[in-house]
Amino acid sequence: MLLLVQLFRQKTGNHFPQELDDIFFHLLRKERHPPKNLIQDINMFRFTPGEDNEGGYSLLECLENSLYCHSIEDYLDNYSENNNCRRAMAPLRSVKYLEEELEEYSHIDERDYSVISEAIKEYPEHTGIDIVNIIRHLRDGKLNYEIHDNDCDSSWATGNLDLYDMDTTTMIIYKEELTLNDKCINSIEDFLDTHMSSQLKPINNNVGFIWLSSSDAASHIYGRLILKQEPYMNENYWNRVGCDIFE
Secondary structure, three states: OHHHHHHHHHHHOOOOOHHHHHHHHHHHHOOOOOOHHHHHHHHOOOEEOOOOOOOOEEOEEEEOOOOOOOOHHHHHHOHHHHHOOEEEOOOOOOHHHHHHHOOOOOOHHHOOHHHHHHHHHHOOOOOHHHHHHHHHHHHOOOEEEEEEOOOOOOOOOOOOHHHHOOOOOEEEEEEEEOOOOHHHHHHHHHHHHHHHOOOOOOOOOOOOEEEEEOOOOOOOEEEEEEEOOOOOOOOOOOOOOOOOOOO
């Protein structure tokens, strides 16, 4: 309120009117909250950087340079290798990364925005913003989905999920747009809320999801959210696309 009074005096040369003071004071005292949807989306990017499992976590992870891993089966069949591909999911992809990785774009050093923009479109990986937007569309009841429980699949070569000692619960998000009923929306929220919260203090990296993208752009599936099983962080965990600072 003092700032408002000072600005008024500086701009007009007059004292702030008492009748306006009575109006603005009560307005400024009101506590403002962002919309619930915005708070939920921001929470999907919740993270605390740390050098070890107990000192940090990232709610959303992805796999960097993991080949042919698009399902929970793929993940478990190459469990050790995929663990070494785990990365904290950064919101945005950096220009520096494009310069280093997309060498076929010869004009990228000239900061040709159209070329960079085209490169981003052609690059197959989703950014964190993409994933949260997909999840938001799902939460709004506009995308089809399935939740496969831990014990629902016995079709693998071994036919015994217990051998993997892992919760295989998976949420599959489809590209099919439709209007879901309240029961479906509640099921989605229960799945997300259950695995976004933890009773551990401080929270460790067990909390949250690993995003497995679909196999190709033509797929009818956006991707899958699988559960993180352990707080494992490899040495490159925070070295994520978009995490680096580039000027």
